[in-house]
Amino acid sequence: SQQGEEDPQALSIQEGENATMNCSYKTSINNLQWYRQNSGRGLVHLILIRSNEREKHSGRLRVTLDTSKKSSSLLITASRAADTASYFCAPSHNTDKLIFGTGTRLQVFP
Amino acid sequence: DAGVIQSPRHEVTEMGQEVTLRCKPISGHNSLFWYRQTMMRGLELLIYFNNNVPIDDSGMPEDRFSAKMPNASFSTLKIQPSEPRDSAVYFCASRMVGGTDTQYFGPGTRLTVL
Numbered sequence: 001s002q003q004g005e006e007d008p009q010a011l012s013i014q015e016g017e018n019a020t021m022n023c024s025y026k027t028s029i030n031n032l033q034w035y036r037q038n039s040g041r042g043l044v045h046l047i048l049i050r051s052n053e054r055e056k057h058s059g060r061l062r063v064t065l066d067t068s069k070k071s072s073s074l075l076i077t078a079s080r081a082a083d084t085a086s087y088f089c090a091p092s093h094n095t096d097k098l099i100f101g102t103g104t105r106l107q108v109f110p
Numbered sequence: 111d112a113g114v115i116q117s118p119r120h121e122v123t124e125m126g127q128e129v130t131l132r133c134k135p136i137s138g139h140n141s142l143f144w145y146r147q148t149m150m151r152g153l154e155l156l157i158y159f160n161n162n163v164p165i166d167d168s169g170m171p172e173d174r175f176s177a178k179m180p181n182a183s184f185s186t187l188k189i190q191p192s193e194p195r196d197s198a199v200y201f202c203a204s205r206m207v208g209g210t211d212t213q214y215f216g217p218g219t220r221l222t223v224l
Contacts (some may be wrong), residue, residue, distance in 0.1 A: 031211060042114075042201050042215030043153075088153070092211045096141060097166060100153040 002027055003099040004072075004089035012107045019076040021104040023089030032065060033090045034074050037103070043088065046074075079108045112136075114216035116202050122222045128190040131219045134183055135204030143213060144177055144187050145201040153201075159185065160207055192223045 004023045013019050023032070031050045035043040049056045049065045049072065056063045062075040072091075076083055086105050090098040115134040123129055135142050143158040157167040162179045170177070174193070179185040189196055199220050203213040 033211060040199075040218075040220075042203070042218050043213075044215070045212045048210055048212060090211075096160060096207070097143065097155055097158055098211070098213060099155065102152045 002029075002091055002093070004032070004091045004101050006087065006089055006101050006104045008104060009102065010105045010107070012109065013079055014109050015079060015081055017079055017108075019079050019083070019106055019108070021074045021087050021089075021106070023072040023074070023091070023101075025070050025072075025089075025091040027070075027093065029067070029091045029093045031092050032063075032072050033092065033098070034061075034063060034072075035088045035090065035100075037086045037088065039085070043100075046087075076106075079106075081108050081110045084108045114202055114204055114214055116200075116216035116219050118219060119217065120220050120222075122224065123192055124224050125193055126191045127223075128188065129192045129196075129221060129223075131187040131200050131202075131221070133185045133187070133202030133216060135185070135202070136214055137183070139204035139206050139214070140182065141205045141207045142179060142185050143203040143205075144185070145203065146198045147201060147218075148198045156187070189221075192221075194223045197221055197223050 007022045033048045034046045037043045060077045086103040088100045088103040117132045144156040147153045156169045159179045177187045199218045201218045203215045205213045
């Protein structure tokens with residue numbers, strides 16, 4: 001298992017703007033997941049992208065994966081105040097466990 | 111489905127006392143994870159089980175911590191004796207082995223050790 005490293009550590013934007021978060025990892029993966037954590041709550045799975053996929057969409061979320069650069073990005077379009085949360089990436093390669101990084105804290109101002 | 115259930119949601123105890131945290135995974139899931147989250151250390155994996163068997167407990171901080179999974183629908187994390195530095199939010203998560211790698215988290219137990 002390996003840990004993903006999210007960047008930036010913190011991001012503040014206005015409602016309606018897009019938010020982009022990045023994740024880097026070190027070794028080969030089978031898939032990479034993104035999770036969201038609202039303050040005081042457990043993590044919630046957002047999206048999973050497999051190593052043979054380059055881009056995936058889910059509602060206002062767009063995830064890209066570049067295995068040659070060992071990086072992924074999460075784009076939230078037309079952000080809302082309710083998107084305020086911490087976002088974590090979790091790269092995975094044939095292991096049961098996920099190692100979470102410190103996340104990106106997103107603040108969306110109304 | 112009710113999701114992962116944890117109890118209690120909040121626990122305040124005094125140093126030296128025994129603390130038991132409980133988790134009920136999603137029905138049909140056969141892998142269970144215990145995490146601890148603090149501001150200083152982030153989200154740490156403590157231990158996980160597959161089919162009720164502990165697979166990796168390398169994250170368990172010390173002998174004061176123990177975890178059991180007597181059956182597929184119940185797990186406990188025990189701290190004895192508790193110390194102030196154990197104060198954290200403890201999360202339980204479950205998944206289906208052989209399915210996607212997606213983990214489903216419970217709401218957490220906020221533990222405060224005075």
